[in-house]
Amino acid sequence: MSQKSAPPHSFLGFVHRRRRGAEMFLLVLALVVGIGAYAAVGLGVEGSVPADLVAYGGWLAVLIIACHVVVRWVAPYADPVLLPVVAALNGLGLAVIHRLDLAYEAAGRTQHEFARQQLIWMTLGVLLFIATLVVLRDHRVLQRFTYTTGLAAIALLLLPMLPGIGRTVNGARIWIHLGPFSFQPGEIAKVLLVIAFAGYLVLHRDALALAGRRVLFIDLPRGRDLGPILVMWLISLAILVFQRDLGSSLLFFGIFLTMLYIATERPGWLVVGGGLFFVGAFLGYQFFSHVQSRVNIWLDPMRYYYDSPGSGQIVESMFGMAWGGLLGRGFGNGSPQRIPYAESDFIIGAIGEELGLTAVMAVIVCYGLIVERGLRAALVCRDGFGKLIAAGLAFVLTLQVFVVVGGVTKLIPLTGLTTPFLSYGGSSLVANWVIIALLLRISDQARRPVPDLSGQGELGDDDSEATQVVKL
Amino acid sequence: MSELTLFLIRFAYLAILWIFVLSAISVIRTDMFGARMPSGATPPRAERRKASKTGKAAKAPARRRGSPTHVAVIEGANAGERADLAHGTILIGRGPDAQIRLDDDYVSTRHARIASAEDQWFVEDLGSTNGTYVGSARINQPTTLSLGSQVRIGKTVLELRK
DSSP: OOOOOOOOSTTTSEEOOOOHHHHHHHHHHHHHHHHHHHHHHHHHHHSSOOTTHHHHHHHHHHHHHHHHHHHHHHOTTSOTTHHHHHHHHHHHHHHHHHHHHHHHHHTTOSOOOHHHHHHHHHHHHHHHHHHHHHHOSOGGGGGGGHHHHHHHHHHHHHGGGSTTTEEEETTEEEEEEETTEEEOHHHHHHHHHHHHHHHHHHHHHHHHHHSEEEETTEEEEOHHHHHHHHHHHHHHHHHHHHTTOHHHHHHHHHHHHHHHHHHHOOTHHHHHHHHHHHHHHHHHHHHOHHHHHHHHHHHOGGGGTTSTTSSHHHHHHHHHHHHHTTTOSOTTTSOGGGSTTTTTTTHHHHHHHHTHHHHHHHHHHHHHHHHHHHHHHHHHOSSHHHHHHHHHHHHHHHHHHHHHHHHHTTSSOOOOOOOTTTSSOHHHHHHHHHHHHHHHHHHHHHHOSSOOOTTTTTTTTTTTTOOOOOOO | OOHHHHHHHHHHHHHHHHHHHHHHHHHHHHHSSOEEOOTTOOOGGGGGSOGGGOTTTTTSOOOOTTSOOEEEEEESTTTTOEEEGGGSOEEEESSTTOSEEOOOTTSOTTOEEEEEETTEEEEEEOSOSSOEEETTEEOSSOEEEOTTOEEEETTEEEEEEO
């Protein structure tokens, strides 16, 4: 039997529509959001529409239309909302980075090519998005590569430790440099780890959930069931702590915990995981000086404003957001260049200053929509592997947005993670486009009404008026 | 550029941003229930094939010699019970809306369903607690059934019969 999955459609009483027209409508609006922001930056900063608006807008439109055409071609039932929301966020991010380029230029700093580089990275991301959708016609194929992806993820995480190509930037050794390119392999590793976890958990979920001893509130699984995944996870965590990249270790810990919870349906894991998190956070606070300073800055940012590795970044960002208020200062009227690294970690602060709370809320709602569509794909999906991948990837984005936006708005201590699709950073942008391609692939599989039964398709139709069989 | 123009630009841009967000939400709202299919109608996929031929193919596979006509319970507390396949989907479980009601503690309220697609019959687990087995393998996606293949649900065994 080559095609086994064919759920009958009549049970639910409806089928998902393709909604490609709705996607196109939203994409046009998303382009207006992206190109409009670019024009507004030009008008606000220089007083005129930027000269390269047509070229820039055309390039953006070509990228987005290429995505749309490919989705129409290879994933016709995919979710209609994901791609437009991502396109809008990416367009807005590009415009804000361009605005920061202009601000840095005005402030007399030399490097002001971030937006151009980001556009190149976005092109690369879109190409990878298209390649993923075209090559990967069925996400279940990935299940064959469970251990391969796990190993690849660990290898990628180890790459920056190699003496030749690894670089230490801002205290974290998470970069590799190859000629003119620099890259953070950890961003790709997180996608691979989600696939590896999903492939492992879907095979062993029953053993993990049912076999084992009961300790306190939870059923502890047997060592041989949990062992491989625990080793995979501990290695990646150890590498990250060794590289002093605590944001990513938090992210991996969260992915592992959530996927374990989703696979086993045992809420006890959340209690245990939460406990482990607090133990880890306490130990981190005791042994790492930079964790201590992050927490101190979070508790009282104003006190460390004048210190040299102090709280300047978060305080400037809070000044900016306060100055921006509800409607923002408008592009060109704020001074987001005062925030160090405004183009990467603190892009939410820059948006809050020049576009105000209204835009920040729109951005956060957009992230909420992406996550909702990801979880919806997980719910509708018919196989456990796809469910786990979709939920895991949605959770990756959730945790990243929560940690970054929470850190910038001083809800939680600041941890360095990129804001998905908005902030400057090629590796993260490319990895996130691949995440969206995977989510679209899973939602396409999930929403397709009747899986293809070509081969037997023609048989049943001809004799629907055939003679009745006497019922026994 | 005057202060007012800049204010209008800023305001217009925020409006565009929220129009985008709200249209996305409204697309999600209309996407919630998909396209409803009148009972007996063909799924949209059929339009790719010859639409005129389909008729009521979606409801139950055409009856020909050699195709199954009913599901029988052959083992367990309800042994001997049966349900006709002619009415399309058959729901199996402990709940009152099931076509085959099983008095079996290991069966979920809505445990599994047997339904047809084109010429074949499939069994699909509906997220039950103890799972559904075809032969000795637990299924996690719709699985084809042929005549005589045994479906185990809790302590009960069902079979597709002619």
